[in-house]
Amino acid sequence: MEIFKATNVVKDYAGHRALDEVSLTVKEQSIFGLLGPNGAGKTTLIRIINQITAADQGEIELFGRKLKASDIQHIGYLPEERGLYKKMKVGEQALYLAQLKGLSKHDALKGLKYWFEKFEIQPWWNKKVEELSKGMQQKIQFVITVVHKPKLLIFDEPFSGFDPINAKLLKNEILNLKEQGATIIFSTHNMASVEEVCDHIALINRSKKILDGQIDAIKEQYKQDIYEVETSTDHDVTAEFSRNGFQLIDYQLKGQTQRVKFQLEHETPTNILLQNLMDKMEIRSFREVIPSMNEVFIQVVEQANPKKQAHA
Amino acid sequence: MHKSFLILKREYLTRVRKKSFIILTLLVPFLFAGFTILPAWLAMQDDEEERTIGVYDASNQFSLRWEDTEFTNFEFIPEAEFESIQNDMKSSKYYAVLHIPEDILNTNRARLLSDKQVTFDIKNMIGGKLENLIESDKKAVIIDESGIPDLEEKLEAARTRIQLETIKVDDKGGAVKSSTEIAMAVGYAAGFIIYMFVFIYGAMVMRGVMEEKTSRIVEVIISSVKPTQLMFGKIVGIGLVGLTQIVFWLILIFLIVTGMQVFLTPDQAELMQQSQNMMAANPQLQGAAQENAVLNIIDMVGNLNIPLILGSFLFYFLGGFLMYSSLMGAVGAAVDHEEEAQQLMLPITIPLIFSIIILFPVVKNPEGALAFWASMVPLTSPVIMMVRVPYGVPLWELLLSMGILVASIYGTIWVAGKIYRTGILMYGKKVNFKEIVKWLFYHN
Numbered sequence: 001m002e003i004f005k006a007t008n009v010v011k012d013y014a015g016h017r018a019l020d021e022v023s024l025t026v027k028e029q030s031i032f033g034l035l036g037p038n039g040a041g042k043t044t045l046i047r048i049i050n051q052i053t054a055a056d057q058g059e060i061e062l063f064g065r066k067l068k069a070s071d072i073q074h075i076g077y078l079p080e081e082r083g084l085y086k087k088m089k090v091g092e093q094a095l096y097l098a099q100l101k102g103l104s105k106h107d108a109l110k111g112l113k114y115w116f117e118k119f120e121i122q123p124w125w126n127k128k129v130e131e132l133s134k135g136m137q138q139k140i141q142f143v144i145t146v147v148h149k150p151k152l153l154i155f156d157e158p159f160s161g162f163d164p165i166n167a168k169l170l171k172n173e174i175l176n177l178k179e180q181g182a183t184i185i186f187s188t189h190n191m192a193s194v195e196e197v198c199d200h201i202a203l204i205n206r207s208k209k210i211l212d213g214q215i216d217a218i219k220e221q222y223k224q225d226i227y228e229v230e231t232s233t234d235h236d237v238t239a240e241f242s243r244n245g246f247q248l249i250d251y252q253l254k255g256q257t258q259r260v261k262f263q264l265e266h267e268t269p270t271n272i273l274l275q276n277l278m279d280k281m282e283i284r285s286f287r288e289v290i291p292s293m294n295e296v297f298i299q300v301v302e303q304a305n306p307k308k309q310a311h312a
Numbered sequence: 313m314h315k316s317f318l319i320l321k322r323e324y325l326t327r328v329r330k331k332s333f334i335i336l337t338l339l340v341p342f343l344f345a346g347f348t349i350l351p352a353w354l355a356m357q358d359d360e361e362e363r364t365i366g367v368y369d370a371s372n373q374f375s376l377r378w379e380d381t382e383f384t385n386f387e388f389i390p391e392a393e394f395e396s397i398q399n400d401m402k403s404s405k406y407y408a409v410l411h412i413p414e415d416i417l418n419t420n421r422a423r424l425l426s427d428k429q430v431t432f433d434i435k436n437m438i439g440g441k442l443e444n445l446i447e448s449d450k451k452a453v454i455i456d457e458s459g460i461p462d463l464e465e466k467l468e469a470a471r472t473r474i475q476l477e478t479i480k481v482d483d484k485g486g487a488v489k490s491s492t493e494i495a496m497a498v499g500y501a502a503g504f505i506i507y508m509f510v511f512i513y514g515a516m517v518m519r520g521v522m523e524e525k526t527s528r529i530v531e532v533i534i535s536s537v538k539p540t541q542l543m544f545g546k547i548v549g550i551g552l553v554g555l556t557q558i559v560f561w562l563i564l565i566f567l568i569v570t571g572m573q574v575f576l577t578p579d580q581a582e583l584m585q586q587s588q589n590m591m592a593a594n595p596q597l598q599g600a601a602q603e604n605a606v607l608n609i610i611d612m613v614g615n616l617n618i619p620l621i622l623g624s625f626l627f628y629f630l631g632g633f634l635m636y637s638s639l640m641g642a643v644g645a646a647v648d649h650e651e652e653a654q655q656l657m658l659p660i661t662i663p664l665i666f667s668i669i670i671l672f673p674v675v676k677n678p679e680g681a682l683a684f685w686a687s688m689v690p691l692t693s694p695v696i697m698m699v700r701v702p703y704g705v706p707l708w709e710l711l712l713s714m715g716i717l718v719a720s721i722y723g724t725i726w727v728a729g730k731i732y733r734t735g736i737l738m739y740g741k742k743v744n745f746k747e748i749v750k751w752l753f754y755h756n
Contacts, residue, residue, distance in 0.1 A: 050535040052737070077535040081739070083528035088326065099318055100536040144532070 002064070003028040003152060003183045004049070009058035011044050018044040019055070020207040026185060026200070031178055033198035033215075034187040037301055040204045042187050043080070046154055049185075050077050062152070073102035076150035080157045080187075082141050084129045091125035094144055101148040111147040119143065119169075134161055142170060146177065153177060154185045159193060171197060191294035203297065205304050215293065222296045225264035226289040229274075230257050232282040240276055257284060315537045319545025320552070323520065327553045337557050341564035349572050363407040363434070368394035370414045374445055381437065386410075401427040410438060417446065495702040496675050498616060502625050503699040505558070507668050510632045510694065511661075513554040517637040518653065520546055521644030521732070530736050539733045547637050551630065558629075616702055624701045624710065631717045632694025635724050636664065642728035645735035646743045656743070663691035671699060678703045687713050690720035727752060 004026040011019040019041045026032045036042050047053045048060060051072060060067040063074070085093055091112070098108035116122045119139055129137060138161045146153065155174070159167045174197060178184055186198060194201060195215065203211035211218065226249065231237050237258045241248045245268050250261035264270065270286075277283060291299070327333055366389045369375055375388045387406070389397070394411065397404045408426035416422055422442060424430055455463045478492055521543075524530040533542055643656045667686065674683040678700045687697035687709070697705070697713045734751040735743070 047737075052531070052534050052539075072536060075535070077532070079528070079531040079535070081528045082532060085523070085529055086527060096318065096322055097532065097536070100315055100533065102536075141532075 001028045002026065003062070004185070005059075005061040006045070006048075007059040007061075009045070009048065009055045009060065011041075011048065011053070012056050017207050019048075021058070022204065022207075022209045023058075024202050024209065024212070026183060028183050029178060029181055030199040031174070031184045031186055031197050033194045033201035034185055034204070035189075035191075035194065035201055035297060036204035038189075041207045042204055043156065045204070046077070046079075046156060046185070046187060049152075049154065050075060073148060074151045076101075076145040076148065076153045078141060078145040078153075078155045078158055080160070082138075084137060084140065086130040087128060089125070090127055090129060090132070090140055093129065094140060094147070097144045098147045103148050108147065111149070112143065115143040115147060135163060135166055138162055139166070142173070146173075150182065152183050152185070154187070156187045157189070158186070159188070159190060191292065191297055195293045201293075203300060205301050210304050211296075211300055218296060219290050219293070222291050222299065223288065224291070225267075226261060227264070227270060227286065228259065228261050228289050229277070229286045230259050230284040231277060232256065232284065233258055234281040237277065237281065240273070240280075246273060261289065316541045316545045316548075319537065319542055320549040323546050323549025324552050327516075327550065328556060333553070333557070337560045338564070341561050341568055344561075344565060345568045345572070349569070353572070364405060365434075365438070366394070366397065366404070366406040366409040367412065368409060369412045371412055371416050373416075373449075374412065374442075377445060378441070384434065384437070398425065401425065408434070412442070416442075494616065495704075498621065498702040499678070499699040500671065500675055502621070502702070503671055503695045504668075506625075506629050506632050506698055507664065507671075507695050509554050509558065509629060510636045511664060513550055513633060514636040514640040516553075517547055517550050518640035518644035518657070520550065521641045521736070522647065522650070522653065525645060525736055526648065534736070539736060540729055543638070543641055543729065543732055547634065547641060550637065551633050554633065555629075617704070621701055624714075625698060627714060628694040628698045628717070631714075631721060635690065635694075635717070635721050636660065638721075638725045638728035642731035642735065645732040646738075646748060647735075648739060652743065656745075656748075663689075664695075667692040667695040671695065674699050678705075684709070688716060690717045693717055 002025045004024070006022060006024045009019050009022045010017070022041070022045065024045075034042050034045070044053070048055050049062075049067075051067065051069065062071050088096075094112050095105070095108050098112060099105060103111065116125065121136070121139060121143075124132060124136065124140070129140070132140070142158070145155075153174075158170060158174070162170060171193070174184060174186075186194070188194060198215055200214055201211070201218065202209055213221070229237075233253070233256055237260055238248060238251055241260070241262055245265050247263040247265050248260065249263055250259075252259045274283065274286065360383055362383055362385070364385045364387060367375075367378065367386050368389050368391065370391070378386055378388070380386055389409075394409065397406065397409055401409075408424050408430050411423040411425060413419065413422065424435065424438060451464060455461065460466070524533065524542075530542075639660050640657065643653055643660065646656060647653045670682060670686055670692075674680070674686065674696055677683060683696065683700055686692045687700055687705075693713050693716070697710070701710070730752050731748055735748075
């Protein structure tokens, strides 16, 4: 079931279109990666979902109906630029922010107790925020984002500022939340984490959506018929390729192994090549090279912005 | 509304619980008492130190007629002793030495020598003594020359003092005793308190907004509440902090003043006694006015329209605060750093400072054109109209001024809200007025 749906959303700022006819759907209980270079319009879209700002045109649907003011309490939002009141005590502050999300004081205390125990951070309750390290503050921020058990969670660059151990802890919590039924929109530049956690992605570039789909499907779409084969060193393998209509891309000789990357040119079945090689040498491995999300991202954005180099 | 209340509560409690707030709230009334009542009280206390003052009278005119006062003794000393004391002031037994030169009648000059700074009272007392003696000598000469024996008494009788009582006649012909001085004092104080309050607490709103913006917590908050709710809760919360402070101050000052009065009562009774004796001894001295001074003040304060003054004070107090604090809040939202804020604050503070500059001319002439227009223009009316109210202002003027203020507050909050909503999420942009005007036409 679709939990979120944007249809032809347009948002204009003075002399600048931040979102141009963007349409998206997010399935319930999935992790949706919202990708794109800086300034592409991701934050604007997130702010529209959070009702910090409103779309000029287009429809936004949440939970199967039009977005309305009270939806705010079913959304948890961790902004990229985040902070807390420095002079305020951690517990008091968490309680305040949880109540602003619509929790009663009792429920807020209960929820906070659960998370503080889970992260083993109860001793921080009466400390002022300014006494905590940045990583500690990020943890508090995460707790505040999820304490009201939102059905939709929006994380903007959630891992920035975390050390690898805490980043892993956080990743596991995000996956846990998904298991428990939450839907997550995940905006990041970190393509490795996208591949690890996302089910589905959309790529926004210069206010427009230029790519949308399942991660596997997208990779499939952007693969370029490149294969890699490893053989024994009985014969020189490079001689076999051009003869059979394959483009040689890369050749390495490592000890007793030759590694070759090549591209199909005329959709010749690779089996012909393999049979050819098998006669002369031993084949150690053979696989199709699937592009990483990072490569897809760079490729797509550079295609879209031919002159200017995109900063991923 | 519930969320606005949560915000208001936080804004209020975090500030009211601050040590600096508690200290200031408790300390200021005592400082006020210290700076106003204490010196007055101390001045009333007599200087009871016994002092001996040496007098070297080179003119040889005064020694026979010079009298000691209650605590100060005078000893006439010869020239030789004066010379030696002059060389070693410190070890002499005299607090000071008065040197009356030979030609004092021509020069009108004398010297008072001491190793320390002579007190104001002593200096006055000695100067007065000399003046009286010399004057009476001169008068005696004039009386002799004119040949009128009781000239002095006649001149004394001719001296006149007028007590001008100001009476305000209202529409129905009723006369109310009024006091220009008291209306002036009340108006000035009320206007000044509003000015201070608007300035201090308006800046507090600005800093509060900036704190949220620079600490980046604002995006978390406005994903839970509307920016207008946040701004509303902040302004009202801080306004209540200010109101709390004012109310505490008034209560504490009232308590301190009453306490002082109880403490001072014996002295006052003595004073009354003295003035009555004086009246009995000197009936033509018209001491009645003096005796009634305190009662008169109470009477005339009572004649001020207290409910109207209090009511308009509250109105202009809150009105001025709402208008200025929403503007200052907008400035806080528009900038990233304190330095940038200064530049944008200037046009907002100018009308406020202007109203304090024209405060005095308005107090002197509360019916003038300057007073009228300044009490209509909403940026100056909270201070200026409040200065005029104790004098009595035509009802239509008061209502018009209030109406304009209310309408302007609506307008200001709308404008400030627009700037606030856009600015609060805008980082790293150098903001100027042109930019801000552009924001007014954004549709968020």
